[in-house]
Amino acid sequence: MGLFGGRKTVYVDSDVLVIGGGMAGCGATYESRFWGRDLNIVCVEKANIDRSGAVAQGLYAINTYMGMQWDENQPEDHVRYARNDLMGLVREDLGYDIARHVDSTVHKFEEWGLPMMTDPETGRYQREGKWQIMIHGESYKPIVAEAARKAASKVYNRIMVTHLLMDKTKPNRVAGAVGFNVRSGDFYVFRATAVIVCAGGASHIYKPRAVGEGMGRTWYAPWSSASAYALPIQVGAKMMQMENRIVLTRFKDGYGPVGAYFLHLKTYTENAYGNEYESTWYDHTKELVGDYIDRHPVPTCLRNHALLEEIKAGRGPIRMVTTEAFQDPHKETVGWENFLGMTIGQAVVWASQNIDPKHTNPELTTSEPYVMGSHATCSGAWSSGPEDIAPSDYQWGYNRMMTVDGLFGAGDTMGGAAHKFSSGSFAEGRIAAKAAVNYIKDLGKEKPEVNEAEYEGLKKTVFKPLENYEVGRNEIVAGTVSPSYLLPLHGLQRLEKIMDEYVGGISSNYMTNEPLLTRGLELLDMLKEDLDHLGAEDLHQLQRAWELQHRVLASESVTHHTIFRKETRWPGYYYRGDHMKLDDTDWHCFTLSQYDQESGKWELEKAPVHHIID
Numbered sequence: 270m271g272l273f274g275g276r277k278t279v280y281v282d283s284d285v286l287v288i289g290g291g292m293a294g295c296g297a298t299y300e301s302r303f304w305g306r307d308l309n310i311v312c313v314e315k316a317n318i319d320r321s322g323a324v325a326q327g328l329y330a331i332n333t334y335m336g337m338q339w340d341e342n343q344p345e346d347h348v349r350y351a352r353n354d355l356m357g358l359v360r361e362d363l364g365y366d367i368a369r370h371v372d373s374t375v376h377k378f379e380e381w382g383l384p385m386m387t388d389p390e391t392g393r394y395q396r397e398g399k400w401q402i403m404i405h406g407e408s409y410k411p412i413v414a415e416a417a418r419k420a421a422s423k424v425y426n427r428i429m430v431t432h433l434l435m436d437k438t439k440p441n442r443v444a445g446a447v448g449f450n451v452r453s454g455d456f457y458v459f460r461a462t463a464v465i466v467c468a469g470g471a472s473h474i475y476k477p478r479a480v481g482e483g484m485g486r487t488w489y490a491p492w493s494s495a496s497a498y499a500l501p502i503q504v505g506a507k508m509m510q511m512e513n514r515i516v517l518t519r520f521k522d523g524y525g526p527v528g529a530y531f532l533h534l535k536t537y538t539e540n541a542y543g544n545e546y547e548s549t550w551y552d553h554t555k556e557l558v559g560d561y562i563d564r565h566p567v568p569t570c571l572r573n574h575a576l577l578e579e580i581k582a583g584r585g586p587i588r589m590v591t592t593e594a595f596q597d598p599h600k601e602t603v604g605w606e607n608f609l610g611m612t613i614g615q616a617v618v619w620a621s622q623n624i625d626p627k628h629t630n631p632e633l634t635t636s637e638p639y640v641m642g643s644h645a646t647c648s649g650a651w652s653s654g655p656e657d658i659a660p661s662d663y664q665w666g667y668n669r670m671m672t673v674d675g676l677f678g679a680g681d682t683m684g685g686a687a688h689k690f691s692s693g694s695f696a697e698g699r700i701a702a703k704a705a706v707n708y709i710k711d712l713g714k715e716k717p718e719v720n721e722a723e724y725e726g727l728k729k730t731v732f733k734p735l736e737n738y739e740v741g742r743n744e745i746v747a748g749t750v751s752p753s754y755l756l757p758l759h760g761l762q763r764l765e766k767i768m769d770e771y772v773g774g775i776s777s778n779y780m781t782n783e784p785l786l787t788r789g790l791e792l793l794d795m796l797k798e799d800l801d802h803l804g805a806e807d808l809h810q811l812q813r814a815w816e817l818q819h820r821v822l823a824s825e826s827v828t829h830h831t832i833f834r835k836e837t838r839w840p841g842y843y844y845r846g847d848h849m850k851l852d853d854t855d856w857h858c859f860t861l862s863q864y865d866q867e868s869g870k871w872e873l874e875k876a877p878v879h880h881i882i883d
């Protein structure tokens with residue numbers, strides 16, 4: 270096959286096109302079949318859905334389960350919890366919608382063979398905390414993927430989607446997507462009536478704590494490359510709360526989650542001198558955020574804040590006190606199994622650093638920031654809400670439809686509904702799919718049409734990094750350095766450095782301000798200019814090149830949102846040094862952005878936060 274011509278184009282027709290076969294994508298694919306028995310349902314995934322996405326390595330707990338059958342919690346309770354944790358700013362309609370459907374999703378997982386832990390006394394699912402239930406989750410993802418595989422007309426693995434396609438006849442209506450097979454190099458044109466974006470969150474937009482040979486070690490999956498945001502942003506879909514990136518307190522170096530330790534093993538933290546420190550920072554935090562510090566549970570960002578302040582005061586490291594709990598053999602087993610089934614790297618790090626948590630209290634640290642819509646944070650696309658409960662400001666069409674017709678999303682893609690996690694993401698995929706099928710049925714025979722000129726133009730754009738490399742490789746001056754192209758890894762490191770130093774990453778203790786953010790945007794602009802000169806040696810590097818493009822666009826969005834919100838709403842996630850306090854008078858609102866691809870300009874606006882649960 271010639272490099273610059275003759276590349277095969279494969280055309281795929283579908284009614285529903287699901288982009289990304291992670292938790293939300295599997296939910297969307299499964300449910301599309303339930304409502305659309307005779308529809309053509311296609312799922313496209315850049316890896317292989319059997320082991321793709323943030324759940325790839327398995328999980329030890331399902332973090333969102335109401336337990337309505339035993340009256341443990343009601344959906345309203347979950348909305349109150351998420352609202353409190355996000356310092357007041359969540360889309361309550363979306364959160365409620367997930368909470369009322371999530372239990373039935375979990376019951377399906379059990380029916381499909383997921384081994385659940387049960388409480389020997391009550392027979393109920395074993396609780397880890399108020400919302401979490403414990404599972405033997407090593408095979409969580411393959412079990413969920415099997416349901417999607419059986420439901421889909423076809424699953425296309427190993428295809429990275431790079432762009433959405435718009436309808437030729439009706440502006441602001443989606444018509445499909447393009448991408449390339451990361452193994453064969455074939456170009457794919459997917460024609461679709463409705464598209465559901467489920468492409469996960471964004472890691473590696475900020476410089477991680479582990480660099481060099483350890484750079485793949487991040488908390489969120491390193492392959493979560495911001496496509497979920499870039500694809501809708503490119504076509505002008507509105508995004509919300511992109512400044513609400515998350516910082517996690519995790520076990521040092523292995524990023525092992527702390528949830529099971531706090532909730533189930535009842536471990537606790539102390540400073541380097543063995544003292545409790547959170548209460549020391551109470552008055553100081555109250556000055557910044559007022560009554561939010563008195564809420565229960567204390568919002569995640571504020572707990573980070575106390576940890577960061579204690580370290581800045583010179584009393585770090587902060588340690589998790591495991592030595593007491595681990596004297597109980599049952600708890601010791603659970604502590605280790607927690608990582609062996611979910612974050613095996615943490616167990617390996619401890620072994621390699623001579624840390625036995627039975628005898629040594631392991632260090633905690635805060636991660637670099639990530640962007641996602643499914644965890645204790647809710648950046649993502651702005652969407653229409655459920656028709657029975659969403660206020661009119663939040664309704665313009667079908668549930669989970671973005672501001673582009675026919676474009677839906679779920680999981681990390683969607684903003685506003687924090688604390689959905691794996692089960693909530695799958696449930697949201699189902700919700701979006703049901704609405705997408707209704708959309709298709711309402712359209713009837715009227716189908717969107719792709720524009721040949723558009724996808725042919727994109728074909729050239731998509732493969733250009735291969736061409737840049739082929740042309741420029743003879744000009745290499747030393748090692749991998751070329752005057753003609755930028756390698757994806759170098760571009761990624763440049764992006765991470767800009768975001769880290771200017772947009773509140775680890776090296777500035779998450780601090781930024783307007784002058785820094787403004788300069789950050791200038792540097793991102795220069796980086797964007799250079800992305801035209803990305804060089805890809807092979808198809809693997811071509812994928813890296815497009816992941817970088819998506820990360821850069823998402824980063825630009827984060828930076829614009831961070832400039833726009835003139836307050837520090839979530840201390841512990843990031844700080845605006847020029848507006849250090851939370852300001853409920855002016856900023857108890859959502860921030861929305863819209864990108865214009867033609868001009869490269871961003872428009873920002875506020876949207877009201879409606880509280881529909883008391």
Ligand SMILES: Cc1cc2nc3c(=O)[nH]c(=O)nc-3n(C[C@H](O)[C@H](O)[C@H](O)COP(=O)(O)OP(=O)(O)OC[C@H]3O[C@@H](n4cnc5c(N)ncnc54)[C@H](O)[C@@H]3O)c2cc1C
Nearest residue numbers: 289291292293315321322323332430469496680681690691
């Ligand atoms: C370390 C860790 C621990 C966690 N612990 C828990 C826990 O204990 N309990 C819990 O309930 N949840 C937990 N979560 C959260 C849970 O994994 C996420 O909430 C959930 O996976 C989000 O679902 P999603 O479908 O939005 O994204 P994902 O499941 O990440 O799926 C996104 C999919 O899109 C694909 N994709 C991305 N870009 C493209 C593209 N351009 N083209 C084609 N395909 C693409 C990806 O390969 C992936 O398969 C944890 C996550 C991590 C990382």
